[in-house]
Amino acid sequence: MRFVTVSGPPSAGKTAVILRTIDALSERGLRVGVVKFDCLLTDDDTLYASRGVPVRKGLSGALCPDHYFISNIEACVDWGRQEQLDLLISESAGLCNRCSPHIKDICAVCVIDNLSGIGTPKKIGPMLKGADIVVITKGDIVSQAEREVFAARVRQVNPKAVIMHVNGITGQGAFELSTLVAQASDIASLKGKSLRFSMPSALCSYCLGETRIGEEHQVGNVRKIDLNDKGRNNE
Amino acid sequence: MNSSELFETPLTVLVERYPYIADFFDSFNIDVRSSDASAAQLFAALDADALDDIGLDRAQLRQALRDYVDGMGALQHDFAKVECxxxxxxxxxxxxxxxxxxxxxxxxxxxxxxxxxxxxxxxxxxxxxxxxxxxxxxxxxxxxxxxxxxxxxxxxxxxxxxxxxxxxxxxxxxxxxxxxxxxxxxxxxxxxxxxxxxxxxxxxxxxxxxxxxxxxxxxxxxxxxxxxxxxxxxxxxxxxxxxxxxxxxxxxxxxxxxxxxxxxxxxxxxxxxxxxxxxxxxxxxxxxxxxxxxxxxxSAAERANLAQLEELDRKLMNLRQRIREGETLEEL
Missing domain, CATH: 3.40.50.300 (P-loop containing nucleotide triphosphate hydrolases)
Structure with a gap:
């Protein structure tokens, strides 16, 4: 079974892009399934199911979504193999811009939209900077020049990636994307594989349920904001 | 650009030569404008916390800079003109x-x-x-x-x-x-x-x-x-x-x-x-x-009709203009 991780900021159009790509893959007779990861709620699983796509969802709830993702993805791959899928797609939102679900030797896609502002490519960490394929969406509503500038900015932070424009509404570009994901590496399981990038670490008192504000309640890995003059440049 | 120029030149000099290189460091939130260090020295000086924030190790960072400079170089080449x-x-x-x-x-x-x-x-x-x-x-x-x-x-x-x-x-x-x-x-x-x-x-x-x-x-x-x-x-x-x-x-x-x-x-x-x-x-x-x-x-006949269509279009535009100016259209 082939496996692809798809990630991207919330509302970038991940689900629409995946649905359109699955349409193109199905036409070629491939059986594609999806594991959808979200935090509190998602209805996307019913959307996938209504198209006849085998789907499972995982809600991280009170846990860090990407830590939850990586603790469960191996089992999801096993599920995909039991379902006899040709291709499994995992969909997860990158919420803090420092997370990245991308795994070594597994095709990594990042979805990002033209409306998110041209500073955005710079602000997103390994999820974008380490992706193999960057899909840019919502190109139908911004000007040609802005599309070109946005793509150039993406290129700036990830020169190696294949950058594609896909329209989640009309499906333009989804066929082209499907030809790439269909070539993702074929795996038996994720055993022995590792993440491309470490995940943000924390382990402070707030991770353990602390709610009170104040220095005396803070234990563990805590970092302090720099409010001096020189901290102004420190985003 | 060869490796020694890219990694060994003081960054202030390098940025002067290739202004776009500043954008690379900018996207990792590293200020190079006031530093005499070369890229190699700067990467060597990053501590574990800084690398952790970036999410890359030194080798990956070095590769990223290499790829970036190669990519930017490619952008500046003109590709063959499409004649047909x-x-x-x-x-x-x-x-x-x-x-x-x-x-x-x-x-x-x-x-x-x-x-x-x-x-x-x-x-x-x-x-x-x-x-x-x-x-x-x-x-x-x-x-x-x-x-x-x-x-x-x-x-x-x-x-x-x-x-x-x-x-x-x-x-x-x-x-x-x-x-x-x-x-x-x-x-x-x-x-x-x-x-x-x-x-x-x-x-x-x-x-x-x-x-x-x-x-x-x-x-x-x-x-x-x-x-x-x-x-x-x-x-x-x-x-x-x-x-x-x-x-x-x-x-x-x-x-x-x-x-x-x-x-x-x-x-x-x-x-x-x-x-x-x-x-x-x-x-x-x-x-x-x-x-x-x-x-x-x-066809030639269609082209001839184009003049007529443009005339109709102009008439319609005039009527629009009259509406805009608050006139009536009792007479066209």
């Missing part, structure tokens, strides 16, 4: 052959007509993807009579098609001048000030109402936005083909807009059902059921 784009027919949704071969040359206008869902987008996607019989339509695209390099499909600097449609808007928070400058710089275009001046002049000529370089792009009217998009695409976009999805007949001189694109040697593909625009094209591709059903060459 050939579309070779495949088949429609019922697998009936299209049976045509069409050469499109710079400066030509080709209209695409057909109902929604008939396959107009697929045709454009085939061109953009430089299809080689490997898309659902089985079409082939040739550039300068040869099969294009497969690598072009995935490089943003070889994008064949620039698109303009009625739905497009400006979303950046910039003035007109800042906007054009940013576009030009992203493409490493020389003589930016000259480009700004030309685009401003052209856009103002196309737009019914003039605007200045300091106007925020988001507050331009529909007609002004369209005029700026067309002038900018004509003069600054690298893509040899411009796809236009209708141009509304409001606040913009459509004839001049097309003339500008033709003058700038673009191949213009225009999806339109507007009779005036359709007759401005040399040919019309009729799309039906996922395939090109017919290719109509604009």
């Amino acid at each position: 784009l050939t579309i070779k027919g495949g088949f429609n949704k019922e697998r009936q052959p299209e049976d045509f071969s069409l050469d499109l040359l710079p400066g030509q206008i080709i209209c695409i007509v057909g109902p929604t869902g008939s396959g107009k987008s697929r045709l454009l996607a085939d061109i953009e993807w430089m299809a080689q019989g490997d898309t659902p339509t089985g079409r082939h695209i040739l550039i300068n009579a040869a099969v294009p390099d497969a690598k072009w499909r995935f490089s943003i600097e070889h994008k064949l098609v620039a698109q303009l449609s009625q739905n497009m808007n400006f979303v950046m928070d910039l003035s007109v001048e800042e906007f054009i400058r940013m576009h030009a710089e992203s493409r490493f275009v020389p003589d930016v000030d000259d480009k700004i001046e030309r685009i401003m002049a052209q856009a103002n000529e196309l737009a019914g109402e003039g605007f200045t370089a300091t106007t925020p792009i988001t507050s331009l009217s529909g007609g002004q936005s369209r005029a700026l998009m067309i002038a900018d695409t004509a003069i600054l976009s690298k893509s040899p083909i411009v796809l236009i999805d209708e141009i509304e007949n409001a606040g913009i001189d459509r004839k001049k807009a097309l003339e500008l694109l033709v003058r700038e040697e673009k191949i213009v593909l225009m999806a339109t059902h507007d009779p005036i625009l359709a007759l401005m094209g040399q040919r019309r591709l009729v799309i039906r059921n996922g395939g090109v059903a017919k290719i109509i060459t604009t």
Whole structure:
């Protein structure tokens, strides 16, 4: 079974892009399934199911979504193999811009939209900077020049990636994307594989349920904001 | 740029030579403007926490800089001029052959007509993807009579098609001048000030109402936005083909807009059902059921009728103007 991780900021159009790509893959007779990861709620699983796509969802709830993702993805791959899928797609939102679900030797896609502002490519960490394929969406509503500038900015932070424009509404570009994901590496399981990038670490008192504000309640890995003059440049 | 220049030169010197390198460090939130260190020294000096924040180790960071500089270098090369784009027919949704071969040359206008869902987008996607019989339509695209390099499909600097449609808007928070400058710089275009001046002049000529370089792009009217998009695409976009999805007949001189694109040697593909625009094209591709059903060459009789249509259009525009000025239309 082939496996692809798809990630991207919330509302970038991940689900629409995946649905359109699955349409193109199905036409070629491939059986594609999806594991959808979200935090509190998602209805996307019913959307996938209504198209006849085998789907499972995982809600991280009170846990860090990407830590939850990586603790469960191996089992999801096993599920995909039991379902006899040709291709499994995992969909997860990158919420803090420092997370990245991308795994070594597994095709990594990042979805990002033209409306998110041209500073955005710079602000997103390994999820974008380490992706193999960057899909840019919502190109139908911004000007040609802005599309070109946005793509150039993406290129700036990830020169190696294949950058594609896909329209989640009309499906333009989804066929082209499907030809790439269909070539993702074929795996038996994720055993022995590792993440491309470490995940943000924390382990402070707030991770353990602390709610009170104040220095005396803070234990563990805590970092302090720099409010001096020189901290102004420190985003 | 060789490795020793890239990694051993003090960054202040390197940035002076290649200003775009500053953007790389900027995107990792590393300030290089006040440092005498070289890239190698700077990477060596990053502590574990700093690397953890970036999410890369030193080797990955080094590779990222190498890739970035190579990528930026590639952006500055011009690719072969498109002298001729050939579309070779495949088949429609019922697998009936299209049976045509069409050469499109710079400066030509080709209209695409057909109902929604008939396959107009697929045709454009085939061109953009430089299809080689490997898309659902089985079409082939040739550039300068040869099969294009497969690598072009995935490089943003070889994008064949620039698109303009009625739905497009400006979303950046910039003035007109800042906007054009940013576009030009992203493409490493020389003589930016000259480009700004030309685009401003052209856009103002196309737009019914003039605007200045300091106007925020988001507050331009529909007609002004369209005029700026067309002038900018004509003069600054690298893509040899411009796809236009209708141009509304409001606040913009459509004839001049097309003339500008033709003058700038673009191949213009225009999806339109507007009779005036359709007759401005040399040919019309009729799309039906996922395939090109017919290719109509604009005849002499049609061209003669164009003058009449333009006269009608002018009359209608005058009536609009009278309505705008608060007059009545009891007499036409």
